[in-house]
Amino acid sequence: MGLDAAPYEMMAIAIARDLQNGKRVIVGADTQIPHAAVMLAQNLHAPDLKVIYGANCFWGNTRGRNPDLYVSSGAYQMIRSAESRFDHPEIFHRLWAIDHFFAGGIEVDKFGNVNILGIPDGAGGWKFRAAGPVGLPDIAVNVREPYIFSKRHDRRVLVDRVALNSCPGFLDGPGGRERLGLWGKGPRWIITPKCIFDFHPESKRARLHRLLPGVTVQEVIEATGFEIELPERVEVLPGPAEEELQLLRSIDKDGNLRVRPK
Amino acid sequence: MERANVTRSVEDAAALIKDGMTVATGGLLFANHPMPIIRQMIRNGVRNLTLVGPASSGLDVDLLIGAGCVTTLISPYVSGESLIGYGPCYRQAVERGEMKVWEVTEGLEYMGLRAAALGLPFLPYRGGVGSDIPKLNPEIKEFRDPIKGELLCAVPAIKPDVALIHVQRSDCYGNGQHLGSTYGDRLMAHAADCVILTCDKLVSNEVIRRTPLLTTIAYATVVVETAFGSHPYASHGLYGEDTEVLREYVEAAESRRTGNPDKFARFLDKYIHGPADHFAYLDLVGAARLVRLAASYDDLVQGG
Numbered sequence: 191m192g193l194d195a196a197p198y199e200m201m202a203i204a205i206a207r208d209l210q211n212g213k214r215v216i217v218g219a220d221t222q223i224p225h226a227a228v229m230l231a232q233n234l235h236a237p238d239l240k241v242i243y244g245a246n247c248f249w250g251n252t253r254g255r256n257p258d259l260y261v262s263s264g265a266y267q268m269i270r271s272a273e274s275r276f277d278h279p280e281i282f283h284r285l286w287a288i289d290h291f292f293a294g295g296i297e298v299d300k301f302g303n304v305n306i307l308g309i310p311d312g313a314g315g316w317k318f319r320a321a322g323p324v325g326l327p328d329i330a331v332n333v334r335e336p337y338i339f340s341k342r343h344d345r346r347v348l349v350d351r352v353a354l355n356s357c358p359g360f361l362d363g364p365g366g367r368e369r370l371g372l373w374g375k376g377p378r379w380i381i382t383p384k385c386i387f388d389f390h391p392e393s394k395r396a397r398l399h400r401l402l403p404g405v406t407v408q409e410v411i412e413a414t415g416f417e418i419e420l421p422e423r424v425e426v427l428p429g430p431a432e433e434e435l436q437l438l439r440s441i442d443k444d445g446n447l448r449v450r451p452k
Numbered sequence: 453m454e455r456a457n458v459t460r461s462v463e464d465a466a467a468l469i470k471d472g473m474t475v476a477t478g479g480l481l482f483a484n485h486p487m488p489i490i491r492q493m494i495r496n497g498v499r500n501l502t503l504v505g506p507a508s509s510g511l512d513v514d515l516l517i518g519a520g521c522v523t524t525l526i527s528p529y530v531s532g533e534s535l536i537g538y539g540p541c542y543r544q545a546v547e548r549g550e551m552k553v554w555e556v557t558e559g560l561e562y563m564g565l566r567a568a569a570l571g572l573p574f575l576p577y578r579g580g581v582g583s584d585i586p587k588l589n590p591e592i593k594e595f596r597d598p599i600k601g602e603l604l605c606a607v608p609a610i611k612p613d614v615a616l617i618h619v620q621r622s623d624c625y626g627n628g629q630h631l632g633s634t635y636g637d638r639l640m641a642h643a644a645d646c647v648i649l650t651c652d653k654l655v656s657n658e659v660i661r662r663t664p665l666l667t668t669i670a671y672a673t674v675v676v677e678t679a680f681g682s683h684p685y686a687s688h689g690l691y692g693e694d695t696e697v698l699r700e701y702v703e704a705a706e707s708r709r710t711g712n713p714d715k716f717a718r719f720l721d722k723y724i725h726g727p728a729d730h731f732a733y734l735d736l737v738g739a740a741r742l743v744r745l746a747a748s749y750d751d752l753v754q755g756g
Contacts, residue, residue, distance in 0.1 A: 219481060219508050220533045245481050245508060245533075247633040261534040264481040264508075266686040266693065266749065269632065278480060278507060278636045279562040282579070307555075307584065308546075319546040321538045322529035324508060328559030328579030358582035370582050371602050 195430040195438075197383035198223055198341065198447040200402050203434050204381060204427055205292075205337065206230040209239055213289040216242040216281070216333070218324065219263055222446055223339055224292035229257045229441050234434065242288075244281055244325075248272040259442045281325070285332035286373055292337050293330065293377075296320050297352045300396045300416035301366070302359025302377035302389060304330075304338055305352035323356035330357040331370075335378040342452055343382035345415035360394035383451040385410050386427070390419045400427040457624045458675050462730050465648050465676045466492035469501075469614055476504035476565075476612035476644055477512065480635040481533055482693045483686040485512040486618040486650040488678045488730045494519040495724060502526065504565070504612050507558040507636050511701055512685065514539030517551060518705055518716060519724075526554045526610060528561060532702050535695075540705035555589040556607070562639060564610030569642035573609060580605035615644035617669060618682050620689050622651040623660045626672035632688025634668050647672040650681040652690055678730055680742050691745040694737070697723075 195203060205227035209215065213236070217225050229252045232239050237253045245264030250271035260267055295306035296318075306326060308319040330336060338359070340347050359377045360366050367376055380387040380396055384405045387396035397419035398410060407424055430438075438447070466489050469475060479485040490512055498521050505513040505527030513530050516522055518541030530539035545551035556564070559579035567575040576595075581603050586592045593606045617637045619628035628649045630637070641647045649672035660667060681687070684697035701719060708716035727733040734742065 219529075220531065220537065222534065247480070247635060262482055264483065264533065266483060266632070266688060269688075275633060277634050277638055279566070279639050282559045282562065282577075307588075315549055316547045319538070319543050321531040322527065322553075323555075323557055323583070323585065324529040325558035325579070327557040327581075327583040327585055328577070330583075331578050331581055354584045354588075356583055356585070361582055367582070372582055373578065 193430050193432060193435050195435055196448045197402060197451050198449065199435070199438055200427065200430065201339065201381050201383065202226040202230060202438060202447060203430050204386060204400070206234065206434070209236055209290070211236040212238045214240045214287060215290040216244050216288055216329070217263055217292060218244040221263060221292050221294060222259060223341070224337065225263050226259050226438060226442055226447060229259070230434070230438050233257070233437055242281065243268055246272070247278050248275045257441050259444070259446055261446070282328060285329065288333045290335055290337055290378070291329045291333045292339055293326050293357050294339050294341070295357065297347060297349050298338055298340055298380055299349050299352045301361060301363055301394055302338060302380060302396065303352045303355045303361065304357035304359065305354050307354040307356045309353050326357035330359070331372040331374065333374050335375050338377050338380045340380065340382045343384040343413050345413065348382070348413070349415045360389065363394050364392065366394070384413060393419060395419045397421060398424050400425055402427055403429045455625060458626045458673065459624045459654065460674045460676055462488045462492050462676055462678065465489060465674050466496060468646065468648065468674065469493055469498055471498060472500045473613040474502040474504065474611065476615040476640045478506060478615065478617040478635060478637040478640050479512070479682070479685065480506045480633070481508050481510040483633065483682065483688050484618045484635060484637070485510070485682050485685045486616040486648070487512065487683060487685065488650060488676065488681050489616050489648060490516060491724045491733070493521060494720070504610055504640070505530065507561050509539070510685070511539060511698065514541045514705060515701070517541040517545050518708065519720065522551055524552045524554055526556060526561065528557050532698070535698055536702045536706065540702070540709040544709040554591070555585050556592070557585055560585070560592060560605060560607040561610065562636065564607045565639045565643040567607070567609035568611040569639060574606045576604040576606050578602070578604055610643065612640065612644040614646045614648060615640045616648050617641055617672070618650045618687065619669060620651065620687055621653040621655045622649055622672070622675050623655055623657045624675060625657060626675050627660045627667050628669035628672055628675070629660070629663065629666045630668045630688065631690065638668055641669050641672070649675045650678045651675060652679055652681055652687050680734055683737060683742070683745070690749060691742070692748045694741070694745055697737070
């Protein structure tokens with residue numbers, strides 16, 4: 191008790207705790223928080239968490255390997271944790287057998303849809319063009335239960351409806367996925383520097399599930415651009431155990447996750 | 453009659469790439485890019501390319517866009533990843549309407565390349581269903597499959613005229629070996645009419661015959677020997693990426709995007725138009741630095 195984790199560290203710890211031993215996950219490009227989370231989980235309770243490092247094209251296990259969190263998930267140094275390789279197109283083989291992936295974007299909406307395409311200008315052009323959808327549209331309709339994460343929690347990111355959908359969540363609500371026959375259950379969480387949302391089983395709307403330590407419900411409501419499903423009681427995520435924070439900081443040697451969210 | 457030696461100079465190989473072609477370029481994000489060919493294409497002033505980028509394209513693709521070579525881009529993502537969350541030249545070209553993006557997902561790009569490799573008009577995939585991709589790219593069509601009636605996306609064959617692939621070593625007959633990740637290179641090579649291979653080391657055919665199971669690209673059309681040919685990117689198995697030069701690129705491209713093109717022009721002059729050939733480029737980067745990039749990789753794998 192009394193240990194103070196930075197918000198991004200707390201996000202990594204929360205994801206790590208949720209990752210069960212034996213599950214299969216994919217970590218993609220530009221996803222430092224989940225990347226730290228899978229390494230943390232492998233070195234704590236989930237030695238048999240099976241991880242695809244998507245931008246490096248191998249399955250790897252960091253258990254007992256003194257892993258580092260690199261700036262890029264495609265960093266060549268990650269070869270240290272590799273145990274097998276594949277051709278990148280094969281990442282789409284057995285996607286239906288993958289439990290989790292981690293999706294981020296410039297907008298996330300109340301039904302867990304993500305936009306990483308950009309903001310159209312309404313006249314066939316773009317106000318802002320983001321990096322592009324990568325494999326998110328593929329993963330979102332095949333993988334069992336993706337996580338959505340955002341390094342920012344404000345009304346520009348957490349919106350009522352995404353301007354463009356590049357990662358289908360529950361689409362327009364109940365029955366949306368079923369109507370299109372999508373595979374996978376839909377998103378598991380939206381995790382931000384302030385809180386974790388899960389999804390109400392009937393309405394499929396984002397429901398406040400846990401607050402990160404030090405955050406209030408009011409603060410979340412004010413920073414969120416959609417109407418939140420509020421349960422009667424919202425629990426606060428327990429702070430980091432000493433073992434968790436020590437191990438995480440031994441992985442994140444450069445303190446990438448100690449940067450304060452914008 | 454002797455077997456044909458397919459090694460060529462950077463200049464002769466790059467001359468195969470003509471205005472208006474569809475060109476695929478391999479590697480992924482920060483590794484395995486055929487940079488000497490890319491730099492020579494820019495020197496040659498190649499125009500109006502349809503560029504098929506890596507399924508996660510990095511700043512190599514961004515550079516070709518910034519140099520004005522690309523009219524249409526087929527790629528689901530262009531980013532400097534953790535150095536910068538988007539390709540600056542890509543973002544600028546799309547926002548100004550100067551380049552068309554043939555919107556696609558990673559899965560659909562690979563299915564399009566696979567369709568070309570198989571000689572099929574299209575292949576189906578579930579990726580894209582429920583997203584706005586088929587709306588943004590009407591050539592990708594949602595349809596009900598004739599077997600089970602599932603809603604899928606049909607993606608037309610993506611057929612490159614030329615695929616540019618970087619491997620760590622090859623013989624003079626075009627038998628290339630990746631010593632690390634292969635990324636999407638094999639599928640790109642299978643889809644293309646012509647494969648231009650750059651290799652860090654040209655090895656004898658005897659080396660290949662001792663290790664035929666390592667050969668990942670068979671009988672490339674042309675092989676170009678280019679030591680440190682992926683610099684400033686990593687060559688998986690031999691050397692790491694040169695973050696300093698990448699940061700220099702990001703700064704130049706981002707400053708161009710925000711209205712000051714001088715730095716970018718200076719970057720092109722310094723690294724592309726200035727050096728007389730690939731060896732002059734390596735001299736510019738400097739031996740000490742290249743040796744360090746190689747040592748960083750060796751330490752990792754052997755020093756463990």
